[in-house]
Amino acid sequence: MEEHIVIIGNGISGVTAARHIRKLSDKKITIVSSETEYFFSRTALMYVYMGHMKFEHTKPYENWFWDKNRIDLKKGFVNNIDTDAKKLHFTEGDSLKYDKLIIATGSKPNKFGWPGQDLDGVMGMYHKQDLENLEKHAPSKEICKRAVIVGGGLIGIELAEMLNSRSIPVTFLVREDSFWNGVLPSGESEMINRHIKNHHIDLRLGMNLKEIKSDKNGKVKSIIIQETGEEIACNVVGLTAGVSPNIDFIKDSNIETGRGVKVNRYLETNIPDVYAIGDCAEQHEGINGRRPIEAVWYTGRMMGETLAQTICGNRIQYNPGHWFNSAKFLDIEYQTYGWVFGERGRPEYEKHFHWKHEDDTKCITVAYHKDTNHFLGINTFGIRMRHESFDTWLTEERDVDYVMNHLSEANFDPEFYSHYEADILSAYNKQLQTA
């Protein structure tokens, strides 16, 4: 009898682990999910609401894929885990035995105890159910006269773009004094502020939610802003103030948890044969300057790739390479390679070179070490760049001059696009002369 691997969660982490375990072995694999029957790309939910795609298009694999690869799918909600008997108990009443368990349950939207946060019409934008909820409460600008989004991160701006696609007026409350400036340097963050406003989104910087008010049917009627006391009438409130690990059902088990499920570098929990990967896993210490919890698509996938090895007998540490990430802010694409810090948490040795195109939709920030001149990382907006180039340069510990002089090799824009490397280089050289 082959070992039974049970994976809770059918997101990118769990599915990647399952696929790789299947490639490496003949173990019995079961993926459990209460959200959907089949794996879909969470990052694509927004495009369903915008009408670019249908929900079925967000599924990276056709339905026959799972049968063919002998990956069993079980729809059910895990109520608790009995690690002694190696058994999962479902709210539906049934149970499932495992030999090895992988917890890959992802995140849930943060709620900070705001009055009215559970009213009808208040939602996050994370699960498929959130999408259905939004479709119900904000199908059109006639039914949803205004929406308020609370929290200026990546999901917040995506939700703003979604509502904008149906001409629903949006008020966007951002706690920081500039969009996402906990992560982005100020030049970039300010450019995005302007881009948001160009899309006729009512961006309110430095504003917090005080409370959400209800009408007599328990539906959202309006919100009150903490700082000004202003009341804004709305039909939908999107709570997008970050996410945290989705692990409530584990709290009563023997598995050690902090904010997430505590794991070591091998992605093992304190209980033998129980592992955690993806958004819900929490490293005891962040790896190479990373955060202990990384709620990013790519890291979830990497943990899945890594853990499959361990499960199949080749025990290896989770050892991610150079940091990278990407996003899209309305019409402006963003990519980052290596480390570039915003004002907050920036090491004192990190210096920046910033260039912005006059059309206000393209800019880059290059971070380097002020003493050694080592290239530390780059943020690029509106210009696509090659992952492989920067990964290589970071590994080779190139200095910033080298990177600036070879920037055109990293260009990944479509053919016939205008190139800005010469502009960027001359701005860079000029800055050095004056510095």
Place this chain on the structure above:
Amino acid sequence: MSLAKPDATDISNKQKIALAIGIIGLFILTLALFNTNFPNQGLFLTLALGLISVGIVIYSRDAYLTKLEGIKNDGVWFKSISSRGVWGWIVGVILTAFYIVLYFFPKYLGLGTDGTENTGLIKLFDPLSKLLSGRPASQWFVYGTLYTVAILAFGYKFILKYRHNRYQQLRTGSVMFFQLGFAFLIPEFMYVMNNDLPYYDLKSIWPLNYYIFDEWSVKGFLSNGNIGLALILFGIISIFVITPILTYKYGKRWYCSWVCGCGGLAETAGDSFRQLSSKKMSAWKLERWLIHTVLVFSVVMTVAMIYTYLGYDKNDFWLTRSLFIALVIGFLSIVFAGVMLFKRKELGKDAKYGAIAFFIVISALLIMHFTGTTKNIFYIKAGTLRSAYGLYIGSIFSGVIGTGFYPILGNRSWCRFGCPMAAILGFQQRLFSKFRITTNGGQCISCGNCSNSCEMGIDVRHYAQKGENIVRSSCVGCGVCSAVCPRGVLKLENDSMKGRINPTEILLGNDVDLMDLVNKK
């Protein structure tokens, strides 16, 4: 999930006016179709085509220029016309009916037979035809004119839609140029200069142009001295020399989405339907069987046809039947042996099918050679094959299904399932070309925008999420997958052949030792 059509996808008042203008133009054409006798044909024709174009232009400007530059796909799966809704089916039925009448019942369009004057719709186009070439219009002239207007007007729309993307603009400008110049104007002018020459759209290459080697066509060229000889030589050089060189350097896109008329219409008027192509594995399997069957059919048909009008004796013409059949078999064998020798690995299990197809073609040709008479080939009447091909492939597949079914099957079903030219270019693109779509390290988020917008039904995401370059014979290089990617993952490139096909399991960004372990074993 119940998805009511969101109101935001309703069109603006200005767009409604634009639609009305366009419909008045179409209405004039409809009146002509029902034999309305307009007093001044030229004026009404100008009015009809002008109103249609102006309607499309105003509509496009209001749809795109009122918004910031960027991807404009909001609501494509909500709008009835672009999501196989009622309007999609209505347009599909009208287009299909038009093609059936055009190909099989041109008299209903008003084509005058046996020297009688044109009536109806075709008569309306007489003034333009006489202006260009001095002769009355035919159903093909009407079709060609409408085709050209569609590519120009919807090409303008497409250029506005992608006004942030110079690749899209240039390639659309290119298909507009080739349609207007090469397919529409130059053949008319050639007729004025020498009215014995067969119609020849220089960019339409055999086997897409399946009638170029017909007896009447070849005789037409050869009886017209040097210019005719030059033209037919150009036709031969196009497929055997120009095509392989350009496809090696740029992939099949140089033709399919920069030059070709079928591609031109698909990319412009058909753009709203690109998301409708099926991405299922089963559709891909069907595609591979169908398109290669058509290719085999077209090769055998063409060879058989040429064979029938060649003589036995080299005193009449140096190219005799035996020599011709030997040349064809020799050429096919060289291609086959070369591929099996140098590209066996890349073909994988398709090599077996390739070998079977090769031997079927060769045996068919041999059987033909040893059983053929002056009247019959394959024991059937010479010319039957040719007319069967013309009917089923040339008319029904490429026209009626290929274009008529735009709103149902997507805008490239002919290019994908049927075009023998695309099959040849694709074969070369897969095995011997510098072109590929490069994926950007580990940046893919599997969102599926790329697959959704692929008109050729390629599941682009399948490759992108593995960090694997896309090297598919069917890719026409339209570049829309790259345009719509929200994370900058895809780039169309011509680069070296080495490392072009790069299957990976662990993507860039993870542990370098793990990548080495898994990817390089």
